[in-house]
Amino acid sequence: MLKLGVQVSVEGGIEKSIDRALALQCNTMQIFVRNPRRFRKGFLKDDEIDMFKKKFLKSGISPLVVHTPYTLNLASSKVFLHWITVKEFILDLLEVDKLGADYLVTHTGCYKGANEEAGLKKVVKALKKILKSTEGIKTNILLENTSGGGTWLGYKFFHYNFILKELNYTDRVGVCLDTAHAWNAGYRINSEIGLEEMLSEIKQTIGIHRVKLVHLNDTLDELGSRKDKHSHIGEGKIGEKGFSLIVNHPLLRDLPFILETPKKDESDDIKNLNTVRRIYRNELH
Ligand SMILES: [Zn+2]
Numbered sequence: 001m002l003k004l005g006v007q008v009s010v011e012g013g014i015e016k017s018i019d020r021a022l023a024l025q026c027n028t029m030q031i032f033v034r035n036p037r038r039f040r041k042g043f044l045k046d047d048e049i050d051m052f053k054k055k056f057l058k059s060g061i062s063p064l065v066v067h068t069p070y071t072l073n074l075a076s077s078k079v080f081l082h083w084i085t086v087k088e089f090i091l092d093l094l095e096v097d098k099l100g101a102d103y104l105v106t107h108t109g110c111y112k113g114a115n116e117e118a119g120l121k122k123v124v125k126a127l128k129k130i131l132k133s134t135e136g137i138k139t140n141i142l143l144e145n146t147s148g149g150g151t152w153l154g155y156k157f158f159h160y161n162f163i164l165k166e167l168n169y170t171d172r173v174g175v176c177l178d179t180a181h182a183w184n185a186g187y188r189i190n191s192e193i194g195l196e197e198m199l200s201e202i203k204q205t206i207g208i209h210r211v212k213l214v215h216l217n218d219t220l221d222e223l224g225s226r227k228d229k230h231s232h233i234g235e236g237k238i239g240e241k242g243f244s245l246i247v248n249h250p251l252l253r254d255l256p257f258i259l260e261t262p263k264k265d266e267s268d269d270i271k272n273l274n275t276v277r278r279i280y281r282n283e284l285h
Helices: 016-023 046-059 080-098 116-130 157-166 179-186 192-204 240-250 267-279
Strands: 004-007 030-031 064-067 103-105 138-143 172-180 211-216 257-259
Touching: 004 267, 016 030, 016 046, 016 172, 030 257, 046 080, 064 080, 064 116, 080 103, 080 116, 103 172, 103 211, 116 157, 138 179, 157 172, 172 179, 172 257, 211 240, 240 267, 257 267
Parallel strands: 004 030, 004 257, 030 064, 064 103, 103 138, 138 172, 172 211, 211 257
Antiparallel strands: none
8 A cells, every 4th residue: 555645844733734644645744843954942842742642643644754853963073063963863752752753764964074984983873872862762763865965974875784783783773765865876766777776785785674764756956966956756857757666666665655845835745646646556466
């Protein structure tokens, strides 16, 4: 069965996000629980959490995905940024666990002022502290692949293997695969051969079972451009044929798909959701 959702707004109260997802007939969803461009200002109140949970349990939506704010950087070599990332990541994990989130997705971080290996080691160091302070919770962390612009880590899957190996391949950390980022990192996933190449690289490094979620986004940028601007499904370089290969691939078709496509208003979400619904083949397999 197609598991499809979209990034929904929490404007007007966090539980409103569930109404928005249901109105779009989504059976999975992604939200930010706080302003993604600032450090933490406060906490969700107990009654907000209760209201959300009550509505969510009745909604049938699963999994619930939360995205971390852009201010956090697991790979930073700067003392303050490392410190505040660890501190806020722990608070975020504990908070979204209370909401019942299955996954907290984060970008892998950028190593500005250092090098790739030092950056990866910083990610490991940050994650070790985070995991230790949040033992026993249900929300798992997903590291999202990047297009590799600037000093961003996570544009090759051996980066994840480096990190996961250091974490003894804990089940608490998995990977989120973003299609636009993969294309912009140089994976030709709009062709059968290119998609198989990327999947075999995943198999040879982390193993496909560690990919828990797919961010479905198209992009207008060239293959390997290292840019990361998203566009409407089927209207970019990956194109409808590419998405048809991706969403129907036996190794991917049962994963949850979340759209982070541009939206001027709700009609954009409806259009993109309908494109995916149309190309997804529901036959028994
Ligand atoms: Zn994404």
